[in-house]
Amino acid sequence: MxxxxxxxxxxxxxxxxxxxxxxxxxxxxxxxxxxxxxxxxxxxxxxxxxxxxxxxxxxxxxxxxxxxxxxxxxxxxxxxxxxxxxxxxxxxxxxxxxxxxxxxxxxxxxxxxxxxxxxxxxxxxxxxxxxxxxxxxxxxxxxxxxxxxxxxxxxxxxxxxxxxxxxxxxxxxxxxxxxxxxxxxxxxxxxxxxERSYIQAQLLGQALLNSICVFEGRCIYTVVHREMFERFGADHNDLEGIVEQLRLTKGIEVAILISETKEGTCKFSFRSKRYVDVNKVAAIFGGGGHVRAAGCTVHGSYKEPLKIFLEAIEGQLETDV
Ligand SMILES: [Mn+2]
The missing domain is CATH 3.90.1640.10 (inorganic pyrophosphatase (n-terminal core))
Structure with missing residues (x-):
């Protein structure tokens, strides 16, 4: 028919x-x-x-x-x-x-x-x-x-x-x-x-090398600094796939990718695997998205916001398991 x-x-x-x-x-x-x-x-x-x-x-x-x-x-x-x-x-x-x-x-x-x-x-x-x-x-x-x-x-x-x-x-x-x-x-x-371009592969490699695991290996984050974009000749489109790769690390519940933009702001991308609501986490600084994938932009340095985000994530890790 x-x-x-x-x-x-x-x-x-x-x-x-x-x-x-x-x-x-x-x-x-x-x-x-x-x-x-x-x-x-x-x-x-x-x-x-x-x-x-x-x-x-x-x-x-x-x-x-x-x-x-x-x-x-x-x-x-x-x-x-x-x-x-x-x-x-x-x-x-x-x-x-x-x-x-x-x-x-x-x-x-x-x-x-x-x-x-x-x-x-x-x-x-x-x-x-x-x-x-x-x-x-x-x-x-x-x-x-x-x-x-x-x-x-x-x-x-x-x-x-x-x-x-x-x-x-x-x-x-x-x-x-x-x-x-x-x-x-x-x-x-x-x-x-x-498939990734050579630039994307190098940026991914560096981002993984620099990554830091916290909360007994349940949360992982990495920062892509301005200087890294310049070193590899990369731009923001070349960040594709990095946070997904972090999320796939064994034992990880939450992955965070932080990237510095030209304009002096920092972008946070959050992914979770099973139960942490990252939409709630991103909302602390006015961001959002979905329960398992969310993002947010902050002005100035990433350091203070990162501390606050990590505290919020730790709170969910402790209560939800
Ligand atoms: Mn579609």
Missing amino acids: RSFLENQIMGSQTVAIAGHTRPDGDCVGSCMGLYNYIRENYPDISVDVYLEPISDSYKLVKGAEEIQQPGTEPKVYDLFICLDTSQKDRLTQGAELYFDMAKATINVDHHVSNTQFAQVNHVVGEASSASEVVYDLLDRDKIGLAAAEALYMGIICDSGVFKYSSTSEHTMQIAGHLMAIGVDSGRFIDEVFY
Whole structure:
């Protein structure tokens, strides 16, 4: 049976696809998966994909060079499809104009907070990724390699390579089918998820060497000083993955990454493993996030705030075990 999405696509001559601002792997994967699917199966339909500039590691997907940025001229599409986007004002910068003018709009997502802003809304809150939701709306026999690779990338990014709790048996079945189509899973997992530049590897190494364990090995922190950024020629994007690596240290419940910015402020990133509520900890200095991942920015030196954060963490370690 054909899905509502495929029916709508087949009834359109012009289709636009867009994701959210600062696109992550699932956003790029779901958009490029659907884009490549339409290109492969419906050559007569004119399809455009609108995304803000994507990170180099996502350029592995086919068609990445065909991604466009919205212009300021009005353009009327028969169908506008939003993917992985929970609110209309989070759409790719400038794409709202096309959304508002489109003859039909569809919103496909997996964020429970989705505001159902399109004419047709399809939100599957328990899905691992928007890419998984898109896969379920396609005809599995018509998915080619280019679409399969993009969807696979989206799934591994949003599931943390199949380890977050949203990863289900169904997610694994989809991944298996995408591999059967020909996706080189090892290559995608390495190049999209684990690969680091040499600069990033050096910064990570130094950050791990400098790290300090406290509270009988249950909390770990490290400071990336201004001087380290300069020594390695690194910037803040190169901090990706450091706090996650600290969190994986055996016995650790809380990991903290502190980094000094150019502007004389310090950024704190907190991760916890099982029970410490780091959202509460970050809130002491006006930060926040989630229970297991939160952050906060402070002005001036990190030393005094760090002492206060550590006390708060120690309090939770003592009471909660
Ligand atoms: Mn997503």
